Amino acid sequence: MRSLFLRIFLYFLLIILLVSSAVVLLTYFRDQEFPALADQNFARQAIAEYGREATQAFEHEGIAAVDRYAERLSAESGIHLLLFNSSGHPLTRQRAPRRMQHMVQRAMRSGEVVFPMMGRRDGLASMVRGGSGETYFVAIKLPDRQQSRNLFKGVTHGFLGWQLLLLLAVTAIVCYFLARSLTAPIGRLRQATRKFAAGDLSTRIGGQIKGKNELAELADDFDEMAGKIETLIGAQKNLLRDISHELRSPLTRLGIALELVRQPGDAETKSKALARIELEAERMNEMIGQLLNLTRLESGVQELQFQKFDLRPLLENLVADANYEAKAHQSQVVLTAPDAAVYFGAEELLAQALENVIRNAVKYTADGSVVSVDLLVTAEALTIRVADQGSGVPAESLPKLFEPFYRVAAARDRQTGGAGIGLAIAERAVKLHSGSITASNRSEGGLLIEISLPIES
Secondary structure, three states: OOOHHHHHHHHHHHHHHHHHHHHHHHHHHHHHHOOOHHHHHHHHHHHHHHHHHHHHHHHHHOHHHHHHHHHHHHHHHOOEEEEEOOOOOEOOOOOOOHHHHHHHHHHHHHOOOEOOOOOOOOEEEEEEEOOOOOEEEEEEEOOOOOOOOOHHHHHOOHHHOHHHHHHHHHHHHHHHHHHHHHHHHHHHHHHHHHHHHOOOOOOOOHHHOOOOOHHHHHHHHHHHHHHHHHHHHHHHHHHHHHHHHHHHHHHHHHHHHHHHHHOOOOHHHHHHHHHHHHHHHHHHHHHHHHHHHHHHHHHOOOOOOEEEEEHHHHHHHHHHHHHHHHHHHOOEEEEEOOOOOEEEEEHHHHHHHHHHHHHHHHHHOOOOOEEEEEEEEOOOEEEEEEEOOOOOOOHHHHHHOOOOOOOOOHHHHHHHOOOOOHHHHHHHHHHHOOOEEEEEEOOOOOEEEEEEEEOOO
């Protein structure tokens, strides 16, 4: 049975049928063993009448008269009667059944009408008074009830007839809609899963399943998963496209340089070609290293060593290294920072992120200008601001600066050798520290990168 709806429907229906059948059968067998309430009331009235006649026969004619009365009563109505004196001794020449003697003993102790404690409740015993005022006890056994030879007729008579069939029909309808309400959302989720597996990454299911139950939460989880997978696959496609584009240009230049080396010519031409090959190889090696770092940051496989360190010496070293590069353009990198700025984080990762930001500012600042690096310390956060004096970035490009391989001007990046990965690495590193990084154009010209690192209490 492969249909979940059919299985749930049959399970519900089977459980209800089993419970209903158990109730009906227990009621049937109880009616067979225990006398109905009307029979019990009749028995109490009968024992008083039969006891009065039995005591009169004994007081007038003795035990023989009691036996004759009991035989006549048994022949006419099937009721067996025994009379006992106040001591519980049977007043009969017949053998008194032990069961009836036990009932009389209980009636003597309780002074009330009693029924058998075990087995069929087809007898009772009670105290009666004779015409002389003497105390007697009477025990009677009711006639055997005729057992139903047809169990089906026995359990379906009266109310349990067509009403039972109607009840089962209504139960089946309720089970159908209940099973349908449980399996319909699962069916929609299954269809959405198949569409998603077939390549339709825009498939969503949350709006089709209403309510606040587990199935609705499962649909929301599916939508969240689908959204993340769509984003990851889209990013992967873009990354592959960008990588292929970035590798194609240096490989082309490498091919040209190799052709120049192979061709006969002077030593100076071959030396320039070899220098070009070396430069392109270094650029490709740097780009691949940055790609690996970016991949490790995005995948979360890189283990970070968090510790306390002073951010000022770190920035001093980075600024000193950047000044060597800035001297080629007669530029300068200036650091403004307090005496100490202790932070708890991954020192090497932050050093790489800050180096990328500072070197990016050095590349794009105007010749002979100043790149300022400012470190601000508050009770809540450490803020690093890196500002250059270049041409700035178009407003529509500011949100995209931290995307891998994004470049505002491709030709300019060819000149500087950038691949558009450094700021993306910086952004991932800052986010791993629960911080934020933003880019904005300065009013006096140039680009401002601001990094905020929260200080945990």
